[in-house]
Amino acid sequence: MAERPSAAALQGLRSAEDPLELKSSVALVIDQDTDEVLFSKNPEAVLPIASITKLMTAMVVVDAEQSMDEALRVERVALDTPKNNRSRLKVGAELSRGELMHLALMSSENRAAFALGANYPGGLAELVAAMNRKAQALGMHDSHFVEPTGLSSKNQSSARDLAVLVKAAYQHPVLREYSTSPDASVPVGRRMVQFRNTNSLVRSPIWEIGLQKTGYISEAGRCLVMQAQLAGRKLIMVLLDSAGRYSRIGDAERIRRWVNAKLPSQQALPRPLPEAAPALTAAVTESSGDLGRSGSDSF
Secondary structure, eight states, X not given: XXXXXXXXXXXXXXXXXXXXXXXXXXXXXXXXXXOOEEEEESTTOOEEOGGGHHHHHHHHHHHTTOOTTOEEEOOOOTTOOTTTOXXXXXXXXXXXXXXXXXXXXXXXXXXXXXXXXXXXXXXXXXXXXXXXXXXXXXXXXXXXXXXXXXXXXXXXXXXXHHHHHHHHHTTOHHHHHHHHOSEEXXXXXXXXXXXXXXXXXXXXXXXXXXXXXXXXXXXXXXXXXXXXXETTEEEEEEEEEEOSTTHHHHHHHHHHHHHHHHSOOOOOOOOOOOOOOOOOSSOOOOOSSOOOOBTTBOO
């Protein structure tokens, strides 16, 4: 069965050309410190954002100052169908809020994000209201959220708004640490289950990534947001509706090479040590197999 066309394709955005020949319909690269726009392509288009949604979910949960050690029960997501979800979190399993946030950001686990929302003060409805209030407070006026996972195509935003979201999320050390972990093992019932980051670039020695999130549903195409240090500058990169399974990674590489060629290399300042984030109960380990095929990001 053919995949449904994305919202960007239906709007004719895939026909837009750019000098880097990106496969993404929408792209934006800005300097995190100065807000200088270095590259843009359809930056104001409002589109479904898939699991990029989980960055806002996590940020609102952090704002609520709930205990990261509290054990939460994994529940079935309303949009949890075999087509939408390959979750390896067993319904009924109990994990800490910190473990669930880690899996939501690193492996894009929908059931993890849903559990965070269901256990927010006031429940899911209040979480979604808080997400929309946060968006408005940040000036993300093109953005709207209806649920915490990104499975709904009604979670929408623009590249300009998502750059604002990444900049705000970067201020939280726990979100930086959890989103960039290469992999982790967590207890699910009586078994230790290993999960991998859906963004392979976090394992690349040529990338210095401070925060990231991937996303995919058919209406959104392949999406990626990142904060990364390139040419001695902290840059924010947004890629939406990339056509092709690995194309968002290819587009990120094209942008990296372009930035390194375009910008004069600046001496990077020493980075302060990050604040310690709540630790998982199991150690993070390296694995050669891609076991993170879960949530709305299937790779």
